[in-house]
Amino acid sequence: MSETAREHPAVQKASSGNPRSIMYREALREALLEEMRRDASVFLLGEGIARRGGSYKVTEGLLNEFGPKRVIDTPLAEATFTGAGVGAALTGMRPVVEILFIDFSMLILDQIANQAAKLQFMTNKQCSVPMVLRTQGGAGNGLAAQHSQSLEAIFYHIPGLHLAMPATPYDAKGLMKSAIRSDFPVVFIEHKLLYMTEGEVPEEEYLIPFGEASIKRPGNDLTLVAWSNMLPRSLKAAESLAEEGIDIEVVDPRTLVPLDKKTIVDSVRKTQHLVIVQEAVRRGGVASDIASYVHEEAFDYLDAPIEIVAGLNTPIPYNLSLEKACIPQEVDIIEAVRRALARTV
């Protein structure tokens, strides 16, 4: 399959020779561990990441190996320790700053949007900010309006920031390692429902470059673009529809900035139908932006209007059944696919 060739060769090796399945959070932890061992300038900064090992255990045990100089529990001062991260990065260090919930990243917007994102440009490359901002978003645990948001569009919008939203353990590890090694500021958004999901990750080291989408399921009838926790949901929808003979191609951009437009456009030219799934609210989202690119570059190939499946334009409520109604479910994706295909002449 030509599609799997897009994946790192190590994957095939792992699945054929030495298959090893680990959790998303373990994959992230491995990435941090390996990069910290490799490069002494990498250090971690955040709330409850050292002794407690992070709310989702991504940094568990790192304090023991690297000590309190490299795994730093900060006082509760998001804007200030993010600013400290920016400062350290300006001196050539490679801080990985953790913000517990993406909702709280609104407290650090100045440091990210006005400082980290722009310093390289404003100084004509005299300095750069090789910092990774790790955070997690998304709904699904009944955590309501201030702990459940999908805010990637805010970071997507700001020139100068790279943006990764991996959906699998494999992608999480490979992208995190690339993020730490990159010389630009990266916003790395994890999903709270993905931490416990498992997937194959090779023992051997590998990197995943930014700006390379991954075709998670090849198909011919329709292209589904989805990222983060909408990927597993889209894959499930694709499997259900496969039973009816509908052959869907699922594309995960993996990084939204840079966006692998070519893979998406190529896929749409082949399938002639596009459904984009995002957990974030419908308005002003990345899905709309992807749709606009496809309109520009593949309009003549489309057999039906692009469908966007997205969150409701509301804050996320606490009540679980209301929360569920606010976030795209498998059934919503299936319906959107049917709508798109029904319009085919």
Added chain:
Amino acid sequence: MRGRTILTRPKTQDPRPKTQDPRPKTQDPRLRDLETRVFRSPKLSQFGMRGYNPSGMSEAIAGIIDEKGKVRSGAVVPEIDRDDLIRLYRAMLLNRRVDERMLKLQRQGRISFYVGAAGEEGAIIGSAFAMQDDDWLIPCYREAGAAFLRGYSLKDFTNQLYGNLEDEIKGRQMPCHWASRELRLASVSSPVGSQIPHANGFGLAAKFTGRKEVALVYFGEGATSEGDFHVACNIAGVFKAPVVFFCRNNQWAISVPSEVQTASETYAIKAKAYGIEGVQVDGNDVLAVYQVTVEAAERARRGEGATLIEAITYRQGAHTSSDDPRAYRSDDEVAVWKKRDPIERFRIFLVDQGYWSAAQDKKLEEELNEEIQTAVRRAEKLGPPDIETVFQDVFAEMPWHLREQLDELNETLNSEVE
């Protein structure tokens, strides 16, 4: 303010006989430090001799009843009538029992999340009791006890935990994120410290319109590291805002211990930099908390400006149901603080005063248990709010981009029914 000298004072000057100390000996440096700083402070043990210093902003930690529930010698007990004292006790015990029950519900998966206040009831309820009905309370997230004292019903509280169709805030907020405009309880907000600047707004609005209202804002010691805290204290100082900044120093900001949170000698001392008053109080002594808060509120009401109160207390339980403190602190430490429990101390005080008995206590326990059971049973039976409520109140009037989604959703739901 207490100086660091306290820490280095030789142990031989500890006036209490060693044999009276039943606490387990430990080599945990944090634990040693904590005992010394707070409760082995010679100044505190001498405090009973000096009594409560009504000028407030004293050099020692304010306290009225000691760890064993006895009135410190020379201390002035505030004049509170019997019924009110029992009301205070009832609210504290209710808070404790509600927390115990609701945390169990969370463990059983019946609610998604819970924030308990075990060990901090004295600080929370004593301070709320000191405020007048027209004063605003601006909660952090651990102050359900203050809400109960104000009259927020257990029924409303429990419905909120379940986010059911009778929930006053329509199932929109996380458990323990209540609000009641009627009772002047501002909305609980998750991002740490974000409520502190609001207090200046509440206070200044009262000042500008000539109302004699004061705003009391709660936050943990961890929040004092947020910029919002410093900015708010500064603005309160400049405008002489009628505000009480109430810092619950419960020793732990989730897993970060108090001594890593700040390099200041105390939290109260931070007030000095902003030109407002600062005071430390034994947060497990509900009467001392009350007295200190009354004085701070009255200062504010007289137009003399804001006060930062540091209530020294302890979070006996986990930060929230999402936390497991065994990962970062010792059982010994918790045991030490459980001996300083605010409810137990206050109960002994009430019994000593002849206001309370074991029989009354038993009856109250049964009554609270029944109340809690009733509220839970009822809340659990109720379904979710109507789906349309999700679209309401995002804007004053529903714009097209929400109306369209609502229509779509209704269409889907109707087709599913068919």
